[in-house]
Amino acid sequence: MxxxxxxxxxxxxxxxxxxxxxxxxxxxxxxxxxxxxxxxxxxxxxxxxxxxxxxxxxxxxxxxxxxxxxxxxxxxxxxxxxxxxxxxxxxxxxxxxxxxxxxxxxxxxxxxxxxxxxxxxxxxxxxxxxxxxxxxxxxxxxxxxxxxxxxxxxxxxxxxxxxxxxxxxxxxxxxxxxxxxxxxxxxxxxxxxxxxxxxxxxxxxxxxxxxxxxxxxxxxxxxxxxxxxxxxxxxxxxxxxxxxxxxxxxxxxxxxxxxxxxxxxxxxxKAYVDWLYHCDREDYDANVRLREEHGLIELFASAEPNKEDIDYQLCRDAAAYLPDHLIEVLRDRGSLRPVDAVEDVYGEMMGRARVMHVRAAIKHLHHAGLTDDDGTREFWNGCGSAGGTDQAACGMTPSA
Ligand SMILES: C[S@@+](CC[C@H](N)C(=O)[O-])C[C@H]1O[C@@H](n2cnc3c(N)ncnc32)[C@H](O)[C@@H]1O
The missing domain is CATH 3.40.50 (Rossmann fold)
Structure with a gap:
């Protein structure tokens, strides 16, 4: 600072x-x-x-x-x-x-x-x-x-x-x-x-x-x-x-x-993506300045940073981490309303992964038959499955 x-x-x-x-x-x-x-x-x-x-x-x-x-x-x-x-x-x-x-x-x-x-x-x-x-x-x-x-x-x-x-x-x-x-x-x-x-x-x-x-x-x-x-x-x-x-x-x-x-x-x-982009941009610009100062020519110029690439990598990281992590959380808790346990749901990806990544992970688990919740609608209330709208009764559970 x-x-x-x-x-x-x-x-x-x-x-x-x-x-x-x-x-x-x-x-x-x-x-x-x-x-x-x-x-x-x-x-x-x-x-x-x-x-x-x-x-x-x-x-x-x-x-x-x-x-x-x-x-x-x-x-x-x-x-x-x-x-x-x-x-x-x-x-x-x-x-x-x-x-x-x-x-x-x-x-x-x-x-x-x-x-x-x-x-x-x-x-x-x-x-x-x-x-x-x-x-x-x-x-x-x-x-x-x-x-x-x-x-x-x-x-x-x-x-x-x-x-x-x-x-x-x-x-x-x-x-x-x-x-x-x-x-x-x-x-x-x-x-x-x-x-x-x-x-x-x-x-x-x-x-x-x-x-x-x-x-x-x-x-x-x-x-x-x-x-x-x-x-x-x-x-x-x-x-x-x-x-x-x-x-x-x-x-x-x-x-x-x-x-x-x-x-x-x-x-x-979402702000994390802005920040990563800012860091990449600063590094890239510093590199360009350094090369210019020393008159260096790069054979294979490094690509300019862009937010799409950062987002793509984040999606991959989230897809690699969240499904296994969520299964562990579900097993530990027995039942889960994501909105009750924000930091548990994201685990190590808190502040990096987004709701869309959690939704994708739950859909993935549902397709694999590992959870009742299908990740649709307001899945954060634990009401993603085609069933209930009674929020008090909702909760994601592992499939029996
Ligand atoms: C980190 S800076 C604020 C930055 C600003 N929030 C931003 O994001 O642009 C902290 C500011 O708080 C002021 N400050 C420090 N102690 C204060 C207090 N007790 N009451 C009000 N302002 C205070 C400082 O003078 C300084 O300008």
């Missing part, structure tokens, strides 16, 4: 994935949740940044604004609220918005923590999507829970939350190793994560990649603990700088709507 002062220079590959997820989910949220509030929707970008990167790429405020315009087509009226604590960045943001002719409902300074309640008061009777995208540690656990608990039938609230694995890994180790900052780091983590017993994980994490792996375990426990406290489940998507690297952070969706989690996984996987 670049130092925070360089952050708005060139948009990083991981920001491409983050923005791909945010854009898709915001659009979807306005459609789904906005139907319960007569079209009234609010997007709160709690850590808004400058609005645009110096390379011209839009940041989260402009992306949310473009979705707000798009969803007007189907009767949604979206209020935009941006919070940016840093005065210089807030000024940049004001200018980026003005240049794009976007008038936010609110553009606030101060700490997100301190202004979020006022914003939620302002948007009662709206469906509210809150984006929490800080540098490093996000809001305290108590603030997150306070926001989630405010949801009601007339004010559905979803939170898309950046969980920084690299920060939690660094602070987690520093919080258990004796040193000048031990207490400070431990206290910050206690406040951010709540009472989830993170210390043992980091005491054991002495190998080079172990702190990030411990942070992943802690993130899952955090999600589970928030679910127990608020009733809202979370779905995690990993964000990496480059394929093959450890994830830098997670995007966690907190939503009371079960189908939203299922659809979020599909949206994240």
């Amino acid at each position: 670049p130092a925070s002062s360089d952050f708005f220079g060139q948009r990083s590959a991981q920001a491409v994935l983050k923005h791909g997820v945010l854009t898709r989910y915001a659009h979807y949220f306005a459609g789904r949740a906005g139907s319960a509030t007569q079209g009234r929707v609010a997007f709160i970008d709690g850590y808004a940044g400058e609005g645009r990167y110096q390379d011209g790429s839009p940041g989260s405020p402009l992306l949310l604004a473009s979705q707000a315009i798009r969803v007007q087509m189907f009767g949604r009226d979206v209020k935009l609220a941006f919070v940016e604590r840093d005065a210089d960045r807030r000024q940049e943001l004001r200018q980026s918005l003005a240049e794009a002719e976007i008038e936010p409902d609110q553009l606030l300074g101060g700490d997100f923590d301190e202004v979020v309640d006022g914003l939620l008061d302002r948007y009662t009777l709206h469906a509210v999507l809150v984006f929490v995208d800080p540098f490093g540690l996000a809001v305290d656990r108590s603030t997150l829970e306070r926001v989630l608990r405010r949801r009601s039938p007339t004010q559905p609230i979803d939170v898309l939350y950046h969980f920084s694995l690299s920060t939690v890994a660094r602070m987690g180790r520093a919080g258990v190793v004796e040193g000048a900052t031990t207490r400070y780091n431990a206290a910050r983590l206690d406040a951010a994560l709540g009472p989830i017993g993170w210390r043992d994980d980091f005491e054991r994490a002495t190998a080079p990649n172990a702190p990030t792996e411990a942070a992943l375990v802690v993130a899952r426990r955090f999600g589970e603990s928030v679910r127990r406290a608020t009733g809202l489940q979370s779905t995690l998507v990993s964000v990496r700088q480059r394929p093959g690297q450890l994830p830098e952070y997670l995007l966690m969706l907190f939503s009371a709507n079960q189908k939203a989690h299922w659809d979020f996984a599909d949206q994240a996987s």
